[in-house]
Amino acid sequence: MKTIYTALITPFNQQGQIDFNGLEKVIAKLIREGERGFVVCGTTAEAPTLSLSEKEQILDFVIRQAKDCSIIMGVSGNDTAEVLKQLKYFENKDVDALMVVVPYYNKPSQVGLFKHFDLLLSSTDKNIIIYNVPSRCGVEIKADTILQLLKKHQNLIGLKHASHNFEMVTQIKEAYPHFLILSGEDGTLKEGMDHGMDGVISVSSHMIYPKLEQFMKDYEYQMNLELQDDFIKNFAQYVFIESSPGPIKYMLSIDGYIENVLRLPMCPVSKETEKKLKRLVNNL
Numbered sequence: 001m002k003t004i005y006t007a008l009i010t011p012f013n014q015q016g017q018i019d020f021n022g023l024e025k026v027i028a029k030l031i032r033e034g035e036r037g038f039v040v041c042g043t044t045a046e047a048p049t050l051s052l053s054e055k056e057q058i059l060d061f062v063i064r065q066a067k068d069c070s071i072i073m074g075v076s077g078n079d080t081a082e083v084l085k086q087l088k089y090f091e092n093k094d095v096d097a098l099m100v101v102v103p104y105y106n107k108p109s110q111v112g113l114f115k116h117f118d119l120l121l122s123s124t125d126k127n128i129i130i131y132n133v134p135s136r137c138g139v140e141i142k143a144d145t146i147l148q149l150l151k152k153h154q155n156l157i158g159l160k161h162a163s164h165n166f167e168m169v170t171q172i173k174e175a176y177p178h179f180l181i182l183s184g185e186d187g188t189l190k191e192g193m194d195h196g197m198d199g200v201i202s203v204s205s206h207m208i209y210p211k212l213e214q215f216m217k218d219y220e221y222q223m224n225l226e227l228q229d230d231f232i233k234n235f236a237q238y239v240f241i242e243s244s245p246g247p248i249k250y251m252l253s254i255d256g257y258i259e260n261v262l263r264l265p266m267c268p269v270s271k272e273t274e275k276k277l278k279r280l281v282n283n284l
Contacts, residue, residue, distance in 0.1 A: 002193060002197075002198060002199040002200070002216040002219060002220075003037065003180075003182065003198055003199030003200070004035065004037060004199055004200055004202060004205060004209070004212055004213060004216060005037035005038060005039050005070070005072065005182065005199070005200070005201045005202065005205075006030055006035055006037065006038055006039065006201075006202055006203075006205040006206060006209070007039045007042045007043065007044040007045070007201050007202060007203050008023075008026070008027075008038050008039060008040055008042075008044065008045055008062065009026065009044055009045060009046075009206065009245050009248060009249055009252070009258070010023070010041075010045040010046050010047075010050065010058060011023050011026065011249075011252075011257075011258035011259065011261075012259070012261040012262065012263060013259055013261065014259060014261060016261065016263060018054060018057065018058065019258060019259060019261075020061055022257060022258035022259065023058070023061065023062075023065075023258075024061075024065055025257045025258070026206065026252065026257050026258065027062065027065045027066055028065070029257065030205070030206070030209055031066065031069070033209045033210050033213075034209065034210065034213055035069075035205065035209050036068070036069045036070060037069060037070040037071075037072075038062060038066055038069060038070070038071050038072070039071075039072045039073075039074060039099060039201050040055075040058060040059050040062050040071060040072070040073050040074060040095075041055045041058060041059065041073060041074040041075075042074035042076075042099065042101075042131070042201075043074075043101075043133070043136065043244070044203050044244060044245045044248070045058070045074065045245075046245065046262065046263055046266055047074055047076055048076070049263035049264075049266070052086065052089065055090075056089075056090075059071075059073055059090070059093060059095070060093075063093070063094055063095070070096045071094075071095045071096060072095060072096060072097045072098070072099050072129060072201075073090050073093060073095045073097075073098050073099065074098075074099050074101070074131075075087055075090065075098050075099065075100045075101070076100070076101040076104075076131075077101075077103070078103040078104050078105050078106050079103075080103070080115075080116050080119060080120070083100065083103075083116075083120065084119065084120060084123055087100070087120055087123065087124055087126070088123070088124070091124045091125075091126040096127060097126070097127035097128060097129045097157060097158065098124075098126055098127070098128055098129070099128075099129040099130075099131050099160060100117070100120060100128055100129070100130060100131060101131040101133065101137065102130065102131065102132055102133065102134075102137045102139060102140070102141050103116060103137065103139075104136060104137040104138060104139075105137075105138060107138050107139045108139060110141070110142055110144070110145045113139070113141050113145055114145050114148055114149065117130060117141075117149055117156075118149065118152065118153075121149065121152075121153040121155055121156055122153070124155070125155060126155065127155055127157045127158075128153075128155055128156050128157065129157060129158040129159065129160055129180070129182075130146065130149075130156070130158075130159050130160070131159075131160040131162070131184070132159060132160065132161050132162060132163055132184075133160075133162040133163070133184060134162075134163055135162070135163075136162075140163060140165065142168070143167075143168040143171040143172050146159065146172055147171075147172065147175055147176075150172075150175075150176055150179065157179070157180055158179065158180030158181065158182065159172070159179070159180070159181045159182070160182050160183075160184045160201050161181055161182065161183060161184055161192070161197065162183075162184025162185050163184075163185075164185070164188060164191075166191060166192065166194075166195040167195075169181055169192065169195045169196050169197055170195050170196060173195075173196040180198050181196065181197045181198055182197065182198060182199050182200055182201050183197050183199070183200040183201070184200075184201055185236075186200065186202050186203060186204040186232060186235070186236035186239060187232070187233050187236035187237065187240070189202075189212075189215075189229075189232055190219070190225065190229045190232075193219060199216070200212070203239050203240075203244055203245065203248050204232065204235050204236055204239050204248075206248050206251070206252060207235075207239075207248065207251050207252070207281070207284065208232075208235055208284070211228070211231065211232070212232065214228070215228045215229070215232060235280070238276065238277060238280050241269075241273055241276065241277075242269045242270065242273055243266060245262070245266070246262060246266065246267065246268055246269045246273075247269055247273065247277055249261075249262060249268070250268060250269050250273075250274060250277050251277055251280070251281050254277070254278060254281050255281070
């Protein structure tokens with residue numbers, strides 16, 4: 001079966017502190033439903049608002065709560081030296097890989113991206129997954145750049161690909177069939193897998209993990225896919241109807257798992273969106 005990881009949220013209480021009780025509830029819910037993979041401190045976790053100490057506390061907590069699960073830790077930044085510090089800080093943690101986002105805002109060239117990841121990969125034996133998300137970063141790492149890195153580094157094990165550039169997936173898979181490529185877009189999950197992706201790092205799975213798992217099982221046999229794909233696409237539109245993770249946090253708050261709190265500059269969804277999401281959750 002194709003792989004499903006949940007890109008975990010970070011619950012906060014009304015005082016803006018990390019709500020570990022809420023996080024425990026969310027993890028327990030997902031494990032009950034069958035989830036065995038978690039991405040910690042990624043985009044959905046509001047990672048830019050978390051201190052290094054908070055990230056470590058969250059990671060250690062998830063490791064304790066999600067025993068026998070695969071865990072990927074997010075590392076982000078647009079200063080190579082600072083990203084390297086984070087990487088060294090977390091490299092001895094009991095995780096399967098560190099996921100490093102493409103540097104954002106400063107729009108490096110492909111040469112700059114190669115040198116950035118080349119230095120990081122050379123500085124650790126830890127497995128590394130590159131996170132390609134051009135809609136947020138302002139730049140996309142190209143297939144040729146990844147192929148150059150793969151020729152040099154055995155610890156580059158995967159790519160989270162939040163892009164509609166499916167030709168890039170095909171190009172990489174033709175050269176390295178066993179290289180892990182996970183979709184970062186719930187709404188184009190089927191299209192990504194049709195081009196060779198190995199699964200998904202999902203936000204929607206917080207609410208519809210069983211449906212995603214059934215879709216993955218049926219995908220192996222190409223059975224009953226059209227209606228399931230339509231459902232996943234429709235659900236994803238609501239998950240991203242406003243800036244993520246606002247919508248998924250509100251949905252989880254409806255069922256009492258967490259409080260509907262985000263850290264600035266992120267904000268809870270509008271009242272109009274609340275009504276739409278409440279109808280959606282009530283119909284699940």
